[in-house]
Amino acid sequence: MKEILRIGLPEVKPNATSQDQTPVIEFDRVDKIYNGQVALKNIDLKIYPEEFVCLVGQSGVGKTTLIKLLIKQEEPSRGLVLVAGRSLKDLRPKEVPIYRRKIGVVFQDFKLLPQQTVWENVAFALEVCGVGRSEVVKRTDKVLDLVGLNKSKRRYPEEISGGERQRTAIARALVHSPKILIADEPTGNLDPVNTLEIIELLYRINSRGTTILVATHNRGVVDRVNRRVILMKAGSIVSDQQFGKYVI
Amino acid sequence: MTLTLTMIAASMLMSFVVRDSAELIRSKIDLVIYFRDDSVPDEKILALSNRIRTQPDIRSIEFISKQQALELFHRLPINADIKKPISTENNPLPRSLEIKTSSTADLPATVSRIAAADMEEPKIICDECLSYTKNQATVDRLVSLTRFVQQAGIGLSLFFGLIAIFNVANIIRLTIFARSDEIEIMRYVGASNAFIRAPFVIEGVMYGLLATLITTVTILIGAKLLAPALNSAFSILGIDFYAYVWQKLTVLILAQLAIGLGIGTIVSALSVRRYLRA
Numbered sequence: 001m002k003e004i005l006r007i008g009l010p011e012v013k014p015n016a017t018s019q020d021q022t023p024v025i026e027f028d029r030v031d032k033i034y035n036g037q038v039a040l041k042n043i044d045l046k047i048y049p050e051e052f053v054c055l056v057g058q059s060g061v062g063k064t065t066l067i068k069l070l071i072k073q074e075e076p077s078r079g080l081v082l083v084a085g086r087s088l089k090d091l092r093p094k095e096v097p098i099y100r101r102k103i104g105v106v107f108q109d110f111k112l113l114p115q116q117t118v119w120e121n122v123a124f125a126l127e128v129c130g131v132g133r134s135e136v137v138k139r140t141d142k143v144l145d146l147v148g149l150n151k152s153k154r155r156y157p158e159e160i161s162g163g164e165r166q167r168t169a170i171a172r173a174l175v176h177s178p179k180i181l182i183a184d185e186p187t188g189n190l191d192p193v194n195t196l197e198i199i200e201l202l203y204r205i206n207s208r209g210t211t212i213l214v215a216t217h218n219r220g221v222v223d224r225v226n227r228r229v230i231l232m233k234a235g236s237i238v239s240d241q242q243f244g245k246y247v248i
Numbered sequence: 249m250t251l252t253l254t255m256i257a258a259s260m261l262m263s264f265v266v267r268d269s270a271e272l273i274r275s276k277i278d279l280v281i282y283f284r285d286d287s288v289p290d291e292k293i294l295a296l297s298n299r300i301r302t303q304p305d306i307r308s309i310e311f312i313s314k315q316q317a318l319e320l321f322h323r324l325p326i327n328a329d330i331k332k333p334i335s336t337e338n339n340p341l342p343r344s345l346e347i348k349t350s351s352t353a354d355l356p357a358t359v360s361r362i363a364a365a366d367m368e369e370p371k372i373i374c375d376e377c378l379s380y381t382k383n384q385a386t387v388d389r390l391v392s393l394t395r396f397v398q399q400a401g402i403g404l405s406l407f408f409g410l411i412a413i414f415n416v417a418n419i420i421r422l423t424i425f426a427r428s429d430e431i432e433i434m435r436y437v438g439a440s441n442a443f444i445r446a447p448f449v450i451e452g453v454m455y456g457l458l459a460t461l462i463t464t465v466t467i468l469i470g471a472k473l474l475a476p477a478l479n480s481a482f483s484i485l486g487i488d489f490y491a492y493v494w495q496k497l498t499v500l501i502l503a504q505l506a507i508g509l510g511i512g513t514i515v516s517a518l519s520v521r522r523y524l525r526a
Contacts, residue, residue, distance in 0.1 A: 101438030111429070128438075129443075
């Protein structure tokens with residue numbers, strides 16, 4: 001495992017952060033409570049443009065809850081979640097779909113449509129937003145080229161590997177050219193080789209200017225990535241290190 | 249939904265029939281005057297008619313000649329063998345005056361005044377030849393029946409309407425459940441709620457259209473099959489039920505479309521709504 005992780009990744013560059021910039025994601029004293037159970041407690045967090053951030057912690061610490069607040073699938077019980085300086089609370093219902101087009105989301109279970117090909121799964125994200133046919137074709141081909149799936153575009157999800165499925169999901173998340181890409185345990189269902197491929201891909205995407213937030217409990221990935229690491233425990237942030245390691 | 253629309257259409261039709269029948273009865277003549285015999289000159293009958301016309305509660309008065317009486321007789325829905333012997337050459341049908349009153353409240357008083365208008369000696373109106381039909385009682389019964397039919401129709405329609413709503417809601421929910429993965433992905437990638445909702449609303453509209461089509465065909469076939477029996481049973485009304493249904497078809501279809509499409513679209517939109525909450 002260590003051997004595999006040592007090879008293949010480009011040289012690590014520090015996060016290109018600037019404390020003078022407006023945070024692209026900000027959690028301001030956020031709590032989330034479900035039926036008396038505290039899922040998130042006093043979350044104060046700022047993520048800047050083009051950062052690559054790993055959100056780590058054991059299962060159940062609140063990583064996914066934090067992501068749900070970010071994609072406006074849930075509302076905070078207290079506090080504010082801001083994206084590009086705008087509070088998500090101020091979004092009107094009609095604006096929520098438009099907001100979601102500006103952030104890409106990738107999940108552990110890929111969430112691909114089994115009856116559609118790789119190409120169709122990616123194009124779907126554009127079609128349901130009313131994009132014209134020629135534009136759909138152009139952008140889908142471009143993003144599949146970026147993730148290296150041009151040769152597999154006519155295959156169905158069951159015919160490709162786990163890594164290729166996750167790359168399809170990443171391509172779909174990128175097709176609207178989002179400024180932020182959120183990945184919730186993207187390597188959770190993958191073997192070490194595919195894990196490496198996905199991390200490499202996320203690196204490449206980050207180098208093109210997309211802010212990346214990866215929630216993971218894969219220690220090997222976190223240690224190897226060597227970027228900003230935010231550690232969560234019991235719904236709170238316990239550490240936030242610029243070049244962190246996964247230390248529980 | 250088809251059952252609901254059929255119930256509604258049938259109720260509406262029954263309501264129309266009863267209401268129109270009541271109108272028809274109301275419009276029929278109230279009094280008929282027959283004359284002593286064929287020797288009474290037409291001028292004396294017309295003079296009597298003019299005197300009766302001036303009375304306060306007389307709405308209209310019409311002279312029916314022997315020829316007109318013959319034509320009316322031949323239009324009656326009765327056996328041809330009975331009609332055959334009565335012809336222009338052999339016409340025993342009497343002349344008459346048909347009178348409509350403005351109020352049927354006190355027909356006996358009206359009859360007395362009319363009898364008094366016959367000042368000729370010998371009288372031209374034959375004894376006991378002044379007849380009047382008790383339309384008012386019939387109309388009142390028909391009005392009660394109309395009200396009952398309408399209320400029963402509304403009750404049944406509401407009952408079947410609720411069933412239709414539950415049916416459509418369940419079918420749409422099953423469809424939504426089968427496509428829940430797709431809906432979830434559509435929400436994550438930023439599809440608008442209208443885009444997500446549209447296929448299910450269209451499905452609801454299709455149910456409404458299909459139900460309307462089936463109901464209309466059912467009503468027409470039912471009317472065609474039942475018309476002979478109904479026409480015979482209600483021959484006094486002179487209504488051809490099949491032609492009557494065709495006459496009311498536009499109203500029936502519009503009503504069904506309004507209800508069918510209404511249920512289909514509203515129920516579909518509401519069923520998918522919980523999946524669209526952010």
